[in-house]
Amino acid sequence: MESNGSDATARKVPVDHGHPYPPGHLRFRVHGGRDIEGYARNGRVASEDMHGLFLRGLLPISDNATVLDFGCGPGRVITWFQQEHKNWTFFGTDIDAEAIEWAQKNLSGVATFGCNRHMPPMDYANCFFDFVYSISIFSHLPEDMQNAWLAELHRVTKPGGFLVLTTHGETLVPEEHRHVLKNGFHYSSGNDTEGLPEFYQTSYQSQEYVRREWSRFFTIEHYIVRGLGNHQDLIICRKAVSQTSDTTDFVARDQRPAAGGVRRWLKGLVGNE
Numbered sequence: 514m515e516s517n518g519s520d521a522t523a524r525k526v527p528v529d530h531g532h533p534y535p536p537g538h539l540r541f542r543v544h545g546g547r548d549i550e551g552y553a554r555n556g557r558v559a560s561e562d563m564h565g566l567f568l569r570g571l572l573p574i575s576d577n578a579t580v581l582d583f584g585c586g587p588g589r590v591i592t593w594f595q596q597e598h599k600n601w602t603f604f605g606t607d608i609d610a611e612a613i614e615w616a617q618k619n620l621s622g623v624a625t626f627g628c629n630r631h632m633p634p635m636d637y638a639n640c641f642f643d644f645v646y647s648i649s650i651f652s653h654l655p656e657d658m659q660n661a662w663l664a665e666l667h668r669v670t671k672p673g674g675f676l677v678l679t680t681h682g683e684t685l686v687p688e689e690h691r692h693v694l695k696n697g698f699h700y701s702s703g704n705d706t707e708g709l710p711e712f713y714q715t716s717y718q719s720q721e722y723v724r725r726e727w728s729r730f731f732t733i734e735h736y737i738v739r740g741l742g743n744h745q746d747l748i749i750c751r752k753a754v755s756q757t758s759d760t761t762d763f764v765a766r767d768q769r770p771a772a773g774g775v776r777r778w779l780k781g782l783v784g785n786e
Contacts, residue, residue, distance in 0.1 A: 528553035530596065533619045535587035539612050542709055543586040543649075552589060558742045559648050560593035563677055571735055571749055572675055576600045578643035583666065584650035587612040588620045594646075595623050604642075606635060609709065631710060632658070633665035641669050646677040652745055653713050655700045663730045673754040676731065681717045682738060682746035697722025723748060 528550055534540070537547035544552045566572045574580075578601045582591045585605030595603050603624035607613055608631055616626040629635045645666055651659055666676060683694055693699040694717060702714045723746075724733050731750035740747030 528557075530557075530592050532588070532592050532623065535612065535615050535619075538707075539587045539609075539615060540589075542609065542612065542707075543589050555742065556589035557593045559590045560597065562741050562747070563594060563646060564597045566677065566749065572644070572677070574601075574644050574675060578602070579641065580604065581606065581637070581642045581645045581669065582624070583645055583647040583662075584608075585612075585616070585624075585626065588616045588623060588626075590646075590648050591624055592620060601644075604637075631712075633661055633668075635665060635669060637669045639668055640671045643671055643674050644676070645670055645674070648679055648741065649745060651678050652681040652716060654716060655712060655714075656698050656716075658712065659716070660726075663727060667730045667752060667756075670752045672752055672756055674752050675734075676750040676752075678748050678750060679741045679745040680723065680748065681715065683717065683719045684738060684746075685744070686717050693717070694719050694722075697725070720746070 530553070534549050534552065540549070540552040541547050544555055546552070563572075567574070578598075580598070580601045580603050582594075582603065582605040585591050585607050586609060588605065591603060591605050595601070605613075605616060605624045605626045606629045607626075608629060610628045613626050613628045616624075620626070627636065647666075651662075654662065670676060683691060686694060686699075693701075697719045698716065699718070700714065700716045702711075720736055720738070723736065727733060727748070727750065731752055733748060734751050735749040737747040737749075739745070
């Protein structure tokens with residue numbers, strides 16, 4: 514078990530990254546607040562925590578890498594991270610069409626932005642990215658959707674490529690309530706966030722669960738407890754050099770929904786096609 518002493522609430526970081534900031538309602542969707550300082554701080558801290566992985570030698574990514582920010586929102590993290598790696602080619606994708614439209618108009622010099630559907634596939638080719646990161650997305654999905662997107666990220670990642678994904682770990686569950694993680698995964702629905710689909714709620718998963726279940730998709734290189742802003746757990750994954758991008762066998766049969774089940778469930782839930 515690894516730990517990280519960084520703390521998003523304690524760090525003082527600059528708020529000027531040289532780019533426009535999105536309007537308050539878009540900041541609220543990804544940050545839970547409308548203030549620019551908090552939005553900027555969280556994006557900068559996430560970028561610093563990932564850049565620290567490179568400085569520690571945990572992410573050997575080439576200088577000319579093609580990189581995906583999966584769940585980029587209006588560019589909270591990518592605006593900072595791109596400044597640390599200007600030789601990389603960045604892409605950003607999200608289900609929030611309004612946030613993506615704003616990013617396309619205001620951050621076109623940072624990355625190429627596109628909107629993905631609620632369920633795979635994305636529009637990227639097989640084995641397209643050297644490095645994929647996803648900040649605070651796998652902390653909000655139900656289990657079947659998580660499995661579908663892990664398989665999809667496997668598809669678009671090059672053999673030998675790396676991923677950094679974050680979750681709500683078991684340390685965020687109060688001791689008296691940790692029985693909800695008896696199977697390793699817990700999805701909790703509550704208040705909706707305006708502008709986001711109903712399924713985007715809160716999930717928790719134990720380290721043992723991640724190592725067991727995610728290893729069907731990737732090698733778990735490092736699991737860093739509270740590795741993102743001293744809050745979410747951070748997982749460094751790698752796609753095997755010899756693996757293809759055929760994802761049909763990744764989701765275990767006992768967890769795979771009936772044909773079209775997830776799509777029908779989403780259609781009834783959020784009116785998605």
